Amino acid sequence: MELTxxxxxxxxxSTPIPDYNKGPDPHQALQIHDYLRVSFLRQPAEVKAASQKAIQLFSAYYPETLSKKYFVNVPLVMQWMFGAMQVFMAKETVAKMQWMSYGEELHKYLGSDVSKQYGGQGPELEVVGVTPLYEQQASEDAVADAAAAKEVAI
Incomplete structure (x- = not known):
């Protein structure tokens, strides 16, 4: 999300925010959450905690930067649960979410430019995707910090 x-x-x-419902807002992004091979029943506690913290942080510090959130490859039972939860959610929040059990359906919402695995004609995710390299970045930051500390000590 930070990269987005x-x-x-x-x-x-420098582009002004358009009037509500009068065109796309260039200051908003969309998210795709792909749950392929994700077990909702055996999810580690730290994964759940990290997800909840991420939602809390982005709600607090980046409000209204998300135009739409697509949940793909969601098990049918989770779709049913989402349907039941909608009753308790704000209609504006529900309008920003789209759930689908099959990833190949995403092209119906985002067009044919999406990756082939989502039913489009676009390049594979491995080609266009960006994967944050947290461990590598942390290692590089540690080396830079050590070098800076050495310069200060000299």
């Missing part, structure tokens, strides 16, 4: 927010370049935005 960086790509929006909010700090240098």
């Amino acid at each position: 927010l960086q790509s929006l370049s909010l700090s240098t935005a």
Whole structure:
């Protein structure tokens, strides 16, 4: 999500936010959550905690930066549960979410430019996707910090 927010370049935005429902907002992003091979029953506690913390942080610090959230490859039982939960959710929140059990349906919402695994004609995710390299970045940051500390000590 942080990489997505960086790509929006909010700090240098010069395009005004359009009137509500009068066109796309260039200052918003969309998310695709792919649950292929994810077990909802055997999810580690730290994964659940991290998900909840991420939702809390982005709600608190980046409100209204999300135009739509697509949940793909969701087990049918989870779709049923979402249907039941909608009764208790704000209609504006529900309008921003789209759940589907089959990833190949995503092209119906986002067009044919999406990856082939989502039913489109676009390049594979491995080609266009960006994967954060947290461990590598942490290692590089530690090396840089050590070098800076050494310079200060000299």
